[in-house]
Amino acid sequence: MSADRQIIHMDQDAFFVSVEVRKDPRLVGRPVIIGSLSDRGVVASCSYEARKFGVHSAMPARLARRLCPQGVWIRGNMDEYSKASHEITEIIQEQVPLLEKASIDEHYIDMTGMDKHFGTLRYAKELRAKVIKETGLPISFGLSVNKTVSKMATNECKPNGELSVARPGVQSFLNPLSIRKIPGLGEKTFIKLSDMGIKSIHTLSQVHPEYMTSILGKNGIWLLQKAKGIDESPVVPYHEQKSIGTQSTFNNDSIDVQNINYLLTSMVMDLAFELRQTKKQTACVTVTIRYSTFETVTKQARIPYTALDSVLIGKTKELFKQLYQKRLLIRLVGVRLSNLVSGFEQIDLYSESEEQYSLCQAMDKIRRRFGPGSIKLASVIDLNL
CATH class of the missing domain: 3.30.70.270 (Reverse transcriptase/Diguanylate cyclase domain)
Incomplete structure (x- = not known):
């Protein structure tokens, strides 16, 4: 590059x-x-x-x-x-x-x-x-x-x-800045380096790579490169931004709308947890239905940026209701979240769903400790699909 x-x-x-x-x-x-x-x-x-x-x-x-x-x-x-x-x-x-x-x-x-x-x-x-x-x-x-x-x-x-800041002036631009100005440098790392007397980017750029590795592991080399103005990460085209999704094929084709909604709720909860773990939000929800005839239909909607379960579950159920018109047996359902961007905390901390946000935080803590499937809403525990 x-x-x-x-x-x-x-x-x-x-x-x-x-x-x-x-x-x-x-x-x-x-x-x-x-x-x-x-x-x-x-x-x-x-x-x-x-x-x-x-x-x-x-x-x-x-x-x-x-x-x-x-x-x-x-x-x-x-x-x-x-x-x-x-x-x-x-x-x-x-x-x-x-x-x-x-x-x-x-x-x-x-x-x-x-x-x-x-x-x-x-x-x-x-x-x-x-x-x-x-x-x-x-x-x-x-x-x-x-x-x-x-x-x-x-x-x-x-x-x-x-x-x-042109190439010849990169280091002189960076040198006087505090290490706190480096994107991605966390508070714990800032305190650790500051306690060692490494407070400016100029000082950080002079540290030997082996020493940086000894105190911060691989993150030390990454940080040292930033201090030297080195970053080979590419600009990722917006239309190729990753989406996340999941789908489920039923053991037996179903027309049980209530159970299907429970399943969609469970799927969305898993996807929303994945969003929050990577500090992302989504602005687009897509629902897919495959009928027993193998006809596949999809419907999507743009939504305000969010990673809250309640918002995503509500929109997913709404899309399913709009989509499921033929009253045929269903073989598969799927949900995909796209138009992903960073910054979950910035978006949802102030929302009108403060209680929902607090609930998400509490549930996420349990999931991180005991596994993604360790906690669910009571309505989605016993699915017979």
């Missing part, structure tokens, strides 16, 4: 807040906090004005209220945020040769071989201006030789910024 790729990272500025501001311009310049005010609520997103008070995403609402008592709280609307996300993706997708949707509010674009570097920078500026003009939503971008450096460039120029 060429070392001199041209990768653009585009990221919305305080995305959920920006959508709310677009809807209500009176919120401009105010400390807006998206989340639930309940005792168990958390912050899903907040404006840059609120961040000045120390508020950040995933913070308990109780603490956020203490830090920023003048904050303007908005419960949030995942449906609106999902629609805005699709709107932005469609604009970018029409303009670039290779696009990866990394999360609900960020995209990677591979412009390698399309133009000289200055030309790519100009193109990125024009694309950013187009997104802002057509959506009314602020967006920033970083342009560099790989995904890691371009993302870090975006983070350094936000909000409402642009930054290009």
